[in-house]
Amino acid sequence: MTTKILLALTLLAGAVQAQTVTGKAFGTYVNAAGVTSQSPVATLPSSGGMATGQADAFGVPGAVDASWLNAVTTGDVDNKKSGAQSTSELEQVSVAGGAITADVVTAIATAYFGQFTGGSDAEGSGFANLVVNGEAITTEVAPNTRVDLPGVGYAILNEQIPTGNGVTSWGMTVNMIHVVLQDALTGLTTGEIIIGSASSSVAR
Amino acid sequence: MNQARHLSLALGACAAVLLVAACQKDVASPTAGTITAGIKPKPGGGCANFRLTGGGRVDKPEPETGKSPPSSHDFATFGFQARPDDACPFENAGSGNIEWNEHLETAYGGGFAFHGQVTVFGTPNDGSETNPQCGRFGGFGRLNPHNGATEEDVTFEVNHACDVDEPGVGQDHIYMRIGPLADGSIYFRHSLLSGGNIQWHRLTGNN
Numbered sequence: 001m002t003t004k005i006l007l008a009l010t011l012l013a014g015a016v017q018a019q020t021v022t023g024k025a026f027g028t029y030v031n032a033a034g035v036t037s038q039s040p041v042a043t044l045p046s047s048g049g050m051a052t053g054q055a056d057a058f059g060v061p062g063a064v065d066a067s068w069l070n071a072v073t074t075g076d077v078d079n080k081k082s083g084a085q086s087t088s089e090l091e092q093v094s095v096a097g098g099a100i101t102a103d104v105v106t107a108i109a110t111a112y113f114g115q116f117t118g119g120s121d122a123e124g125s126g127f128a129n130l131v132v133n134g135e136a137i138t139t140e141v142a143p144n145t146r147v148d149l150p151g152v153g154y155a156i157l158n159e160q161i162p163t164g165n166g167v168t169s170w171g172m173t174v175n176m177i178h179v180v181l182q183d184a185l186t187g188l189t190t191g192e193i194i195i196g197s198a199s200s201s202v203a204r
Numbered sequence: 205m206n207q208a209r210h211l212s213l214a215l216g217a218c219a220a221v222l223l224v225a226a227c228q229k230d231v232a233s234p235t236a237g238t239i240t241a242g243i244k245p246k247p248g249g250g251c252a253n254f255r256l257t258g259g260g261r262v263d264k265p266e267p268e269t270g271k272s273p274p275s276s277h278d279f280a281t282f283g284f285q286a287r288p289d290d291a292c293p294f295e296n297a298g299s300g301n302i303e304w305n306e307h308l309e310t311a312y313g314g315g316f317a318f319h320g321q322v323t324v325f326g327t328p329n330d331g332s333e334t335n336p337q338c339g340r341f342g343g344f345g346r347l348n349p350h351n352g353a354t355e356e357d358v359t360f361e362v363n364h365a366c367d368v369d370e371p372g373v374g375q376d377h378i379y380m381r382i383g384p385l386a387d388g389s390i391y392f393r394h395s396l397l398s399g400g401n402i403q404w405h406r407l408t409g410n411n
Contacts, residue, residue, distance in 0.1 A: 048257065050285040050301055054317075068350070070317060072283030072303045076257040076405050081370070083403045085259035087281050089305065091315075091350075104277060104307055108260055108399040114370040123373045124261035124399010128277050128307070140274060 021048055022171075023073030023084040025107070025198040030060045032181055032191035042071040044084060050074045058090075062097050063193055066090040066105075073200070083112035084200035088176075095195055096179055099149045104128035107196035109172040111164070113204055120172035120200065122160050127176065132157075153182035153189075163201055171201025251297055252326050253407050255287035256339045256365055260400010262378060262393060269374045271398045277307040277315070280393055282378070282400075284365070286322045286341040288407070298325025298341050302362070304380055312391050313349020318382055320345030320360045330379070332364035337404035339365055347382065355386050363394070365402050372401030 023044030030037045037060050040053030053071040058064070068091040075084030088107040095101070108124040122143070130137040132147050132155075143160040156178040163171030176196030183190050263272045263279040272278045284302035291297075300322035307315050323343035332338045342361035348354050363379040379394035 050257070050283060052303055068317065070303065070305050072259055074257045074259045074283045074285050076255070076403055078405050081403060083257070083401050085283070085400045087259050087283055087400065089281055106261065106281060110260065110371065110399070110401050112370050112401055112403070117370060119371055121371060121373070124271065126271060127274055129275060138274060
């Protein structure tokens with residue numbers, strides 16, 4: 001009898017421990033010309049809670065300029081429902097020497113599960129007054145939109161990368177501007193710039 | 205209770221709040237009113253038996269849903285964790301943090317970032333308590349306006365943060381008040397979520 005109770009408690013403890021959440025958000029990441037630089041990163045503790053990473057301004061000459069960088073991730077874990085939601089936003093953004101600009105860049109990644117369902121999404125992510133190659137983008141940018149940046153490389157706008165198996169785990173990473181820097185002659189990748197990144201995942 | 209319901213119906217004009225009270229019409233309206241206590245006491249006293257986490261984005265006032273157009277800065281983003289204070293040193297004592305970033309250029313300070321610390325936590329009394337998965341919390345924080353000097357010890361109150369269902373977009377909702385601010389105004393924004401989620405969790409013996 002005692003053995004059965006111990007076994008049940010062990011299984012129960014295992015089930016509870018299986019619930020996990022992750023969350024991460026940051027404003028900018030630059031890897032260019034041998035230099036790597038990143039704005040403050042918010043990383044959610046594995047037990048849930050809240051983390052922030054903020055800066056009034058961030059700049060790497062020729063790569064990125066931005067103000068009011070705010071990265072926040074929150075989450076909670078229990079056996080009935082868990083969730084993580086991560087947000088990154090920046091204002092007055094200029095990327096790749098002004099090839100891409102925006103008043104506001106917002107990345108939101110959400111992952112959750114409840115008693116009967118789970119999921120993840122990037123709802124709420126977007127740009128305010130986005131301009132690409134001098135052209136104003138006045139509509140919502142579809143997920144994973146590729147634009148060429150002459151002399152720079154290319155960018156994926158509103159990059160969304162789902163994670164998890166969709167049965168017991170769900171997750172989403174969203175990078176609002178992901179610039180791939182390329183050598184103008186060879187086309188080889190020489191670096192990357194990420195602006196507005198948020199990731200969240202849950203598992204049970 | 206009747207008084208609480210009456211006050212909830214009057215939100216948008218004049219509301220009792222956690223630590224301050226103020227009449228309000230819009231973001232820049234002047235303050236007036238009396239100090240009241242707002243958080244509904246838990247029967248029998250003590251502290252709440254649930255916690256809340258959330259984060260995401262709010263745009264249009266309830267009951268509208270969805271994002272503002274890409275040309276608009278009319279939205280805010282947020283993240284919070286709020287719960288009763290473990291030691292419960294006084295009734296409805298709370299702990300936690302909230303970040304609230306307003307982007308509307310005509311809002312106070314041309315937009316701002318607010319970093320708040322939760323000191324009280326309990327059940328709403330603005331009508332949203334009919335949903336058992338709503339909470340109310342408040343405290344003090346630092347407000348960094350885009351145009352202007354930092355303000356310390358600014359009062360805030362989340363009149364309600366409600367976990368209606370999963371996913372949270374278009375279902376969960378939150379009502380944020382900050383102020384009185386340096387010019388005497390009260391900032392507020394209340395909306396269904398256009399991004400993110402709010403989760404309500406019952407406290408157990410372990411957490």
